[in-house]
Amino acid sequence: MRYKITMEYDGTNLVGWQKQKDGPSAQEFLEKAIAGFSHQQTEVFAAGRTYAGVHALAQVAHFDLETDLNEYKMQESLNALLRELQAPVCVYKTEIVSTDFHARFSARGRGYIYRILNRRGNSPLRTNRVWYVTYPLNIIAMQAGARHLIGHHDFSSFRGAGCQALSPVKTLDKFDITRADDEIIFTVEARSFIYHQVRNMVGTLMEVGCGKRKPEDVKIILEACDRQKAGISAPACGLYLNKVVY
Amino acid sequence: MRYKITMEYDGTNLVGWQKQKDGPSAQEFLEKAIAGFSHQQTEVFAAGRTYAGVHALAQVAHFDLETDLNEYKMQESLNALLRELQAPVCVYKTEIVSTDFHARFSARGRGYIYRILNRRGNSPLRTNRVWYVTYPLNIIAMQAGARHLIGHHDFSSFRGAGCQALSPVKTLDKFDITRADDEIIFTVEARSFIYHQVRNMVGTLMEVGCGKRKPEDVKIILEACDRQKAGISAPACGLYLNKVVY
Structure with a gap:
């Protein structure tokens, strides 16, 4: 069975x-x-x-x-x-x-969410559940930056060291950023992702949100295909595998 | 200062x-x-x-x-x-x-939320954050039951033992029940509450939701002014002080 x-x-x-x-x-x-x-x-x-x-x-x-x-x-x-x-x-x-079903190979898409707590003052109820960022983040700028990432691209700039994927070319189907109370929620969907891709994209967009980079910089970073050009990697604790589509 | x-x-x-x-x-x-x-x-x-x-x-x-x-x-x-x-x-x-302000005496209202996780299979990410209830809960029945509680009433049936309030008569301004994914969220607002009032109301409505009691029973329970008539007390872990109005 x-x-x-x-x-x-x-x-x-x-x-x-x-x-x-x-x-x-x-x-x-x-x-x-x-x-x-x-x-x-x-x-x-x-x-x-x-x-x-x-x-x-x-x-x-x-x-x-x-x-x-x-x-x-x-x-x-x-x-x-x-x-x-x-x-x-x-x-x-x-x-x-049925034995035709394979959790990994039958999957047609994966969705992740990433949660940033964005305020001054941490959350004892959400320890290890969110990335705590105290700089005020501009969500409009982050959304503008994220739009450059949607679609079929070489994501080498957002590829973590030690990635075992055959190719850094992936298709990002969705990248939504919304505010919910004191949190900023990133929702991403793709057929598959490369190692640390979501965390590296979120870390880079955080730098856009706090004004360190411009939304247009995301396009330049993406096209450079160079991990050194992108921002920091967002910590693991804010990331959730949220959805698998068959 | x-x-x-x-x-x-x-x-x-x-x-x-x-x-x-x-x-x-x-x-x-x-x-x-x-x-x-x-x-x-x-x-x-x-x-x-x-x-x-x-x-x-x-x-x-x-x-x-x-x-x-x-x-x-x-x-x-x-x-x-x-x-x-x-x-x-x-x-x-x-x-x-200003020294006129008093956190307790200046407050004109308090709001609580109560979270029930309603599915088969607990949530490791929400340990001590929700009340885990496996029986399927009928939200329409709970909403109908909750409507009897809104307004100015003697809440003795929902008063915890050891309550120090001068009077069991309170005015419940709001009692909303909504579903959010696998959770049922109760939102209550009043000028003030008696001891264990929210937990006792939620525990009783849970019994309505799983079919053990009817929505109309809530009216009978309320009018009885007898704690023995009401349902169980919902556990503390699902309750959050959410709002104070001045």
């Missing part, structure tokens, strides 16, 4: 989605949870690899298991074991799918 | 706003922070007493201090000391006000 699961996780204390030797990952917690109730070893495949400190509101994954558990029982079993493991991961949707 | 401050706090590990012997409070943290940089003892008065585990998004308080610090420097000094004390409290607005 192939199960598709949708989950939320707090990435703060995770090394990311993928299993690694140097710390706990969402994948490791899930595989341990499955082994815990089924006594079977299976690999869990996710739609998007998130990195250390990045959160997921709607990560999608799949795995195969020899069992006859229905969706409801599978989810209850998984969550019971995840709680026992004190994992910062919880499954809130479970579907039985 | 009298300073008016607006602050956010995470109530999870606080005994509440007010100083108490049995644990840390927001008031104690603020008074310690003020003493830390000014070497003066002063009392801090807040608009609303929040109880153990309840959060504040916009608690307002005032205090008097012999100093010439401007708003900006006062806030920076306060927040620096609060950080040093590892307080879950942060000030994000500071004003110098």
Whole structure:
């Protein structure tokens, strides 16, 4: 049986989605949870690899298991074991799918949100949930800058060191920036992203928002295809994998 | 000089706003922070007493201090000391006000929000931020129930044990219930509230939402003026002091 699961996780204390030797990952917690109730070893495949400190509101994954558990029982079993493991991961949707479905390769799009808290005075309720920026940010300037990034481009200027993607050429379908109370929310969508692309784009746009760069500079940075030309990388804690489209 | 401050706090590990012997409070943290940089003892008065585990998004308080610090420097000094004390409290607005102003007695209204996470599968990102309810809740039924509570009533049925208010008669100006993704948000406003009123109203409406009671039962409960007739008390972690009107 192939199960598709949708989950939320707090990435703060995770090394990311993928299993690694140097710390706990969402994948490791899930595989341990499955082994815990089924006594079977299976690999869990996710739609998007998130990195250390990045959160997921709607990560999608799949795995195969020899069992006859229905969706409801599978989810209850998984969550019971995840709680026992004190994992910062919880499954809130479970579907039985055909073996044609692959969480990563069937995905046609991914969406992320990035949250900046923009005021003087931090938020104790949102520790590790937002990037705290005290400079007043000009949202109109940031929106103008972001428009240069939408579409089909070589994103080398926003490519993190150690990126394993075959090509830096990607198509950005959406880049919205809105204000919600004391936060600025960035919403981005693409078929796929290169390593640190969202964080590097947000960091650069933050520099536009606080007046250090002009909106037109984003176009120049993009065309330079040079990571040195772009701005800082926004911290992981403000980034959320928010949507996977099949 | 009298300073008016607006602050956010995470109530999870606080005994509440007010100083108490049995644990840390927001008031104690603020008074310690003020003493830390000014070497003066002063009392801090807040608009609303929040109880153990309840959060504040916009608690307002005032205090008097012999100093010439401007708003900006006062806030920076306060927040620096609060950080040093590892307080879950942060000030994000500071004003110098006349000595006529009193955070509690000048307040003409208070607003709270209450957040229920309504789905199967908990939220690791919102631990201690929402009440996790797995039964599907009928928002239309809850809205119909809430309408009976709006207006001038004797709220004895929703009065927590140990309430120190002189009268259980209060005027509820607003009670909105909306759905936002996987959450149900209750927004309530009144000049003032009695002890546990919001939590007891939300707990009762949750029972309406899951079908255990009918919307009309809320009217009967209210008129009974008997705490035994109402539903459970919703947990503190979903409650936020959100607004103080002057």
